[in-house]
Amino acid sequence: YSFTHAIARRPAASIIRGLRAVDTGAPDLALMQAHHDSYVAALRGTGAEVTVLDALEAYPDSVFVEDTALCLPEGAILMRPGAPSRLGEAAEMEPHLAGLYSQMRRISGEDSFIEGGDILTTETEILVGRSARTNVAGIAELARLVADWDHVVREVHTPPGVLHFKTDCSLMDAETVLATDRLAVSGCFDGYKVIPVAPGEEAAANAIRFNGIVLFPAGFPRTRDQLADAGYTVHEIGNSECAKIDGGMSCLSLRF
Numbered sequence: 001y002s003f004t005h006a007i008a009r010r011p012a013a014s015i016i017r018g019l020r021a022v023d024t025g026a027p028d029l030a031l032m033q034a035h036h037d038s039y040v041a042a043l044r045g046t047g048a049e050v051t052v053l054d055a056l057e058a059y060p061d062s063v064f065v066e067d068t069a070l071c072l073p074e075g076a077i078l079m080r081p082g083a084p085s086r087l088g089e090a091a092e093m094e095p096h097l098a099g100l101y102s103q104m105r106r107i108s109g110e111d112s113f114i115e116g117g118d119i120l121t122t123e124t125e126i127l128v129g130r131s132a133r134t135n136v137a138g139i140a141e142l143a144r145l146v147a148d149w150d151h152v153v154r155e156v157h158t159p160p161g162v163l164h165f166k167t168d169c170s171l172m173d174a175e176t177v178l179a180t181d182r183l184a185v186s187g188c189f190d191g192y193k194v195i196p197v198a199p200g201e202e203a204a205a206n207a208i209r210f211n212g213i214v215l216f217p218a219g220f221p222r223t224r225d226q227l228a229d230a231g232y233t234v235h236e237i238g239n240s241e242c243a244k245i246d247g248g249m250s251c252l253s254l255r256f
């Protein structure tokens, strides 16, 4: 949760065609851009260097850069998104990471699929949730790629009907995660301290601890107060438009 850099990408006008589980209407680009500006400003406010890439019209979901790569201290690993319309987004990210990392590795197996949203990196391990986007082959390939960097991958499960593992959890510090009950009951966080999101506020679980602050989606006051009571500095960001296409705080950046 300590970072010097982040990469984000401006939302494209094609965002109205972004993937979603349930259609609750098209996101408003101007409002999403305003939320995105506050998000980037909050990251920069912590002293991090934040690169904002140009919008990519050909990829409606490309604002969600987190899914394209996993950034570790030793190097970056390009993902293979399981959503066919998003597969090409990883190659679009590659040149930007190549400029920052000397070591780049790629998930390349034809049957391997994995998206960054299913990956939670803690101080001691990399948890990867199997989901509709991330499969066993993708997880196994990631485990092989990071083994010589001494990272241990643990396969866990993204609950049915939930897009990504991190849709339902966030790392708050070395031993603490914020998580929904539907995820925590699986036992995947045994050994960690879990702050449960308030019932009915499941969408608050996708937050990010970024240096001194927690970027947190606006509109979930009980969970917000719980985090504040636990000593975290909560910085609320509007997420109404990203939420329409199943996106949240973590999806909007790569952090390293």
Ligand code: CIR
Binding pocket: 018, 019, 020, 061, 064, 066, 067, 083, 086, 116, 117, 118, 163, 164, 166, 167, 245, 246, 247, 248, 250, 251
């Ligand atoms: C998708 O379905 O791929 C996008 N509409 C949302 C991606 C959210 N990304 C994330 O949770 N890391």
